[in-house]
Amino acid sequence: MRITQGTFSYLPDLSTDEIRAQVQYAIDQGWSVAVEFTDDPHPRNVLWEMWGLPMFEISDASAAMHEVTACAAAWPDHYIRVSAYDSALGRQTTALSFIVHRPDHEPGFRLDRQEASDRRIRYSLHAYATDKPSGERYGSRNGQRGGA
């Protein structure tokens, strides 16, 4: 199941040049670009691990692309996203965030029903990937790398 989080997530995956163009757009807007990664695909998991510090003073997308490439090389089986933070007074929030890299195989989610008091039912999402400890979630299982 394909995770859809952030901007562009219902589009086909962006190519390198498309990512570069989006990052350049963010830089031109004066937003600081950061690279983040995770292997917990739950939609409410909003705080991902940071790959280095946000890049505050870069003026060309190639600097950010360098970090994205380095992050993908270090965490090939993780989700990687680029987020751009707008520090303008009154906004001060993430202005743009999109996934630039995802594991080859995404097992998806299971719906859990929990019996609560008075026959009420509580629903929750359980990501199959999280059955394994963090760090082993996507890599070893699927040997058919590249066949996806």
Place this chain on the structure above:
Amino acid sequence: MTVPAERAVRGFMMPRPANGTAGSVLAVSGPGRAQDGSPEAGADRETGAAGPGGDDWEQLPADALVDLDEEGKALRMSSILEQLDSEFVGLAPVKERVREIAALLLIDRLRGRYALSSSRPSLHMCFTGSPGTGKTTMAMRMGELLAELGYLRQGQLVTATRDDLVGQYVGHTAPKTKEVLKRAMGGVLLIDEAYYLYRPENERDYGQEAIEILLQFMEAHRDDLVIILAGYKERMDVFFRSNPGMASRIGHHIDFPDFSLCDLVQIAERLLKQEQYRLSPQATEAFREYIALRMQQPRFSNARSIRNAIDRLRLRQAGRLVAAGGRISRTDLIEISDADVRGSRVFSDTAVRPPKSPDHPDQTA
């Protein structure tokens, strides 16, 4: 990077790069731009060139002829070079090198149209020369220039000295250097007095680590940034002797010659004009004499000395006007008189050796 080419949507609209001209030129700058060398980069470049940029990027048959002048005009090459010529006095070797780089761009562009290979040349430079010969000024202009020629995407200048690159404790240097390099990507990184990076007397100095990271980036990101080292000739030679890897990765070693008297007079005229001052006819003559005398003195630092001399002319003019008092005109405010120039200590000290005087702040600088 990770995305198979066939999944990319061809018709997807993307904002064009901010710099329109640079973007359209970059689209043809050859396979050197495909950073990761994956097949999709090539495919995307083709779609990009066919996009709304309106590039005249069509393959030519092997026996076709192209008009060099016509192509040069399309790149606004002559106007860029003329601007450089008019902006800088003297500096013939530098101008020559820029002209060659511009010519190479043009030829590469044409080679590309015949489907010949055209990789980007290494543009890292080393500027050496006496104080005040315009090394830093030229480096600042070089970023804009290379961006206008289409070799750089942004053309911004980041200046760094040893302080900005070398950390204070173990493990501090690499992130610090990388941070500066990332800021400079798409433009020019100017390392002023680069020889301070290497301190042979201290073998535990972190400068060596910074140099290693610089070397690595110079090689891996030659399409993304241009590194310019600037400094005095002798010390730079020593630096290169102990870091041969650095010397060989720099494609352009440019030595800035000292300015001639003629050049210096021209520089002085420009500086005055820029500040909206004027020398009276006698003062012009006197100032020429002043420059000739000043050139003989020790610690003469070319254009920098001239700029300082002009600052002192303004001081003396202001002093004279205020001391005289009364009503003055606009011309009085603009014109620098003979007496203002002759008041310099350079004239009175010609017989005796000039002592280190507060009249010449540049001597201590």
